[in-house]
Amino acid sequence: MKKDFVINFHGDSTLVIKLGEYIDIKTNEIVHNLIENLEKDIIYQDYIEDIYPTYNNIVIDYDNLLIDFETLKINISKNIVNYLKNYDNNLSEEKTIEIPVKYGGENGPDLKNMSDKLKISEEKIIEIHTESIYKIFMIGFMPGFPYLGGLDKRISFPRLSTPRTTVLQGSVGIAGMQTGIYPFASPGGWNIIGRTHKKLFNTENDPPALLSSFSILKFIRE
Amino acid sequence: MIEILNSGLLSSFQDKGRYGKKKFGVSRSGSLDSFSFELANKLTSNSYNEPCIEILGGFSCVFMEEAVISITGPMEIFSVNDNFIYQTNSSIKMNYGDKLDIPFSNKGNIFYLSVSGGFRIHKVLNSYSYHQPSDITNELKISNGDIIKFNKNFQNDLFISDNTFFKKRIFNDETIRIIYNKDTNVKKFKSIFEQTEFRISNQISRQGIRLTGEPIDFFKDQNEISSEVSTGTVQLPPDGMPIILLNDSQTTGGYKKIGSIPRFQLSKICQRPISSTVKFSGISLSESISEFRKMYSEFNNINIQNYSNRVLEINGRLISVLISKNNSIISIADNQQFEITEEKFE
Numbered sequence: 001m002k003k004d005f006v007i008n009f010h011g012d013s014t015l016v017i018k019l020g021e022y023i024d025i026k027t028n029e030i031v032h033n034l035i036e037n038l039e040k041d042i043i044y045q046d047y048i049e050d051i052y053p054t055y056n057n058i059v060i061d062y063d064n065l066l067i068d069f070e071t072l073k074i075n076i077s078k079n080i081v082n083y084l085k086n087y088d089n090n091l092s093e094e095k096t097i098e099i100p101v102k103y104g105g106e107n108g109p110d111l112k113n114m115s116d117k118l119k120i121s122e123e124k125i126i127e128i129h130t131e132s133i134y135k136i137f138m139i140g141f142m143p144g145f146p147y148l149g150g151l152d153k154r155i156s157f158p159r160l161s162t163p164r165t166t167v168l169q170g171s172v173g174i175a176g177m178q179t180g181i182y183p184f185a186s187p188g189g190w191n192i193i194g195r196t197h198k199k200l201f202n203t204e205n206d207p208p209a210l211l212s213s214f215s216i217l218k219f220i221r222e
Numbered sequence: 223m224i225e226i227l228n229s230g231l232l233s234s235f236q237d238k239g240r241y242g243k244k245k246f247g248v249s250r251s252g253s254l255d256s257f258s259f260e261l262a263n264k265l266t267s268n269s270y271n272e273p274c275i276e277i278l279g280g281f282s283c284v285f286m287e288e289a290v291i292s293i294t295g296p297m298e299i300f301s302v303n304d305n306f307i308y309q310t311n312s313s314i315k316m317n318y319g320d321k322l323d324i325p326f327s328n329k330g331n332i333f334y335l336s337v338s339g340g341f342r343i344h345k346v347l348n349s350y351s352y353h354q355p356s357d358i359t360n361e362l363k364i365s366n367g368d369i370i371k372f373n374k375n376f377q378n379d380l381f382i383s384d385n386t387f388f389k390k391r392i393f394n395d396e397t398i399r400i401i402y403n404k405d406t407n408v409k410k411f412k413s414i415f416e417q418t419e420f421r422i423s424n425q426i427s428r429q430g431i432r433l434t435g436e437p438i439d440f441f442k443d444q445n446e447i448s449s450e451v452s453t454g455t456v457q458l459p460p461d462g463m464p465i466i467l468l469n470d471s472q473t474t475g476g477y478k479k480i481g482s483i484p485r486f487q488l489s490k491i492c493q494r495p496i497s498s499t500v501k502f503s504g505i506s507l508s509e510s511i512s513e514f515r516k517m518y519s520e521f522n523n524i525n526i527q528n529y530s531n532r533v534l535e536i537n538g539r540l541i542s543v544l545i546s547k548n549n550s551i552i553s554i555a556d557n558q559q560f561e562i563t564e565e566k567f568e
Binding site for chain 1: 485
């Protein structure tokens with residue numbers, strides 16, 4: 001496997017391993033396989049404060065009192081080159097997580113409006129939404145919030161022009177080509193089509209987030 | 223225990239922060255001014271990461287048992303029981319019924335309150351830090367009427383810190399240094415950005431500081447993929463007004479990133495008073511790291527000494543005189559003029 005990567009700094013305590021420029025499944029897959037390997041090697045170093053994936057990057061926060069950027073960059077580069085050589089032997093398996101959703105009505109106050117504007121019946125929107133297989137590219141924005149890829153473009157729909165002051169916990173929404181779930185009540189401009197009772201984040205659990213990046217998510221009609 | 227009478231704009235428990243949880247979407251949190259935070263624990267002889275109360279925008283509480291506490295942050299003098307006066311960056315003995323008032327300051331934004339022996343609170347995800355944008359740490363937020371318990375193994379010696387380090391490194395109006403990202407480290411952009419005088423808006427929270435000023439209209443293509451942000455990241459949203467992200471920001475963001483405020487400047491930008499002006503100048507990565515290491519070693523060498531406090535009433539004015547162990551005067555503070563004479567440290 002040959003794959004280019006670039007290591008940059010952001011500020012004086014964050015190192016960024018860039019594996020691609022765009023949102024695509026192949027790059028994201030490399031990000032996740034590589035990060036699992038890197039984590040095992042460096043997580044116990046006391047200069048590592050955090051390591052996490054984004055769509056196309058691996059991000060490492062480090063304590064610059066203990067290590068400087070150039071030294072860390074050299075160490076990490078060696079590790080990545082070695083790993084990419086053996087890439088195909090090290091693929092981890094994807095998990096699938098099912099999220100039960102009550103669609104429409106008071107659980108999905110924007111479903112009717114979407115149906116009217118798109119001229120697709122509510123039933124058909126639900127069918128399309130539950131038939132798709134979604135890839136969790138990363139967790140971010142708020143604790144436990146999944147950035148999902150794979151929305152069927154027939155049910156893509158622009159954000160509300162005025163955001164709601166409160167979107168309820170567990171709300172399932174659509175914004176442009178994105179679909180997602182609100183782990184906590186929050187202000188928000190997504191079109192809410194349903195709601196799940198599944199708790200996406202619980203500090204008592206280990207790991208605390210129900211969803212993890214690089215998993216597959218399926219919505220199930222409840 | 224103490225009872226909270228006024229929790230101000232935002233009072234919360236903070237330690238050094240929560241590490242290793244960004245992959246779950248949880249940002250680090252932790253004290254915004256890590257130097258004032260650590261000093262608070264030094265002055266009460268606590269361990270360096272003992273949680274303190276971080277105070278934004280005023281605070282008052284009443285003590286229901288005796289304690290040794292410290293207050294650190296902007297150099298102010300403040301009152302106990304509306305008469306005794308003390309100054310920040312020192313420890314103080316509190317007695318049963320004493321009322322502590324920390325007024326809104328125009329010299330800085332953030333104070334820390336440490337109790338010798340430590341507060342009796344519970345960790346969430348391995349840290350005592352409140353995380354503002356989620357519901358996961360609500361018990362670490364402080365509200366009016368809260369009763370907060372602390373451990374009783376306090377130690378009686380009172381200490382005061384020399385303020386030279388804080389004046390030089392944090393509480394001054396020098397330019398704020400920024401490490402540009404690769405794509406913004408270009409002359410044309412830097413000259414516009416560094417010539418602009420911004421102001422700290424009143425939209426300052428644990429998540430970030432919004433600046434106002436002449437909008438920077440430079441980057442036409444704002445379509446960025448959501449990606450990493452961290453404490454100190456400077457974003458430029460489409461309105462052209464920079465945002466400096468702080469400890470409780472989102473873990474990922476989609477606005478244009480122009481660079482990041484290095485660690486040796488974070489306390490300074492967080493303490494810069496609302497509506498004061500800010501100008502930026504660039505700095506290299508290696509210089510930033512060496513400045514931070516220098517700053518940290520200066521902090522570790524701060525002169526801290528034992529003191530005692532005498533309050534005199536002269537013609538109706540209360541004068542607080544801080545006296546060192548060998549009976550020399552460290553400082554004199556007056557509760558009407560709110561002025562402190564230069565501290566004398568030996």
